[in-house]
Amino acid sequence: NAGVTQTPKFRILKIGQSMTLQCAQDMNHNYMYWYRQDPGMGLKLIYYSVGAGITDKGEVPNGYNVSRSTTEDFPLRLELAAPSQTSVYFCASRGATEAFFGQGTRLTVV
Amino acid sequence: AQKVTQAQTEISVVEKEDVTLDCVYETRDTTYYLFWYKQPPSGELVFLIRRNSFDEQNEISGRYSWNFQKSTSSFNFTITASQVVDSAVYFCALSEVGSGGGADGLTFGKGTHLIIQP
Numbered sequence: 151n152a153g154v155t156q157t158p159k160f161r162i163l164k165i166g167q168s169m170t171l172q173c174a175q176d177m178n179h180n181y182m183y184w185y186r187q188d189p190g191m192g193l194k195l196i197y198y199s200v201g202a203g204i205t206d207k208g209e210v211p212n213g214y215n216v217s218r219s220t221t222e223d224f225p226l227r228l229e230l231a232a233p234s235q236t237s238v239y240f241c242a243s244r245g246a247t248e249a250f251f252g253q254g255t256r257l258t259v260v
Numbered sequence: 261a262q263k264v265t266q267a268q269t270e271i272s273v274v275e276k277e278d279v280t281l282d283c284v285y286e287t288r289d290t291t292y293y294l295f296w297y298k299q300p301p302s303g304e305l306v307f308l309i310r311r312n313s314f315d316e317q318n319e320i321s322g323r324y325s326w327n328f329q330k331s332t333s334s335f336n337f338t339i340t341a342s343q344v345v346d347s348a349v350y351f352c353a354l355s356e357v358g359s360g361g362g363a364d365g366l367t368f369g370k371g372t373h374l375i376i377q378p
Contacts, residue, residue, distance in 0.1 A: 183365050192369050195366075254303050
């Protein structure tokens with residue numbers, strides 16, 4: 151099994167540009183999450199989804215949007231990139247006993 | 261609201277020493293899960309353990325052991341006979357069950373950077 155797959159692994163954006171971070175899982179999990187990790191900090195929840203068609207805001211949703219059209223995919227969109235969105239982004243899906251994380255996307259906004 | 265505190269920002273020990281990473285949590289729920297994750301320099305998050313709030317038994321897995329004490333709201337992690345490969349950032353996390361908030365997403369501590377010197 152591939153688990154949770156995130157693309158891209160690295161990206162540099164200019165201020166004001168937009169992009170979509172892709173996340174796919176092959177474990178048929180209903181619960182999926184997007185987190186961001188800033189230096190010296192833990193992970194903070196951006197958005198989450200409890201199933202296809204259902205999403206909701208987490209702790210730090212401003213500047214982001216998500217969609218969940220299928221169980222497998224949970225993309226995260228940045229509409230107008232800002233330097234404050236420079237971070238490492240992790241997608242995760244939740245099984246019965248643990249949360250599985252993707253490899254992360256390192257995003258720099260310049 | 262739930263909160264996880266890892267007071268130790270960085271710990272440095274010499275190889276073969278034992279080391280304990282502290283984790284203190286806050287939650288209003290009686291049913292919750294506690295986790296430890298390892299983040300090596302390569303950046304991925306590696307699951308180490310999950311413990312539910314009704315199971316206070318300590319757990320040992322090789323050189324790793326965990327001490328869960330509800331009375332002090334702590335879930336500490338000990339590495340015995342540390343090795344250089346244990347160098348990483350370790351995160352403690354909490355998930356409330358059925359609270360409706362964040363769909364049982366994990367609340368993370370800020371992490372402890374563990375450095376094992378050869």
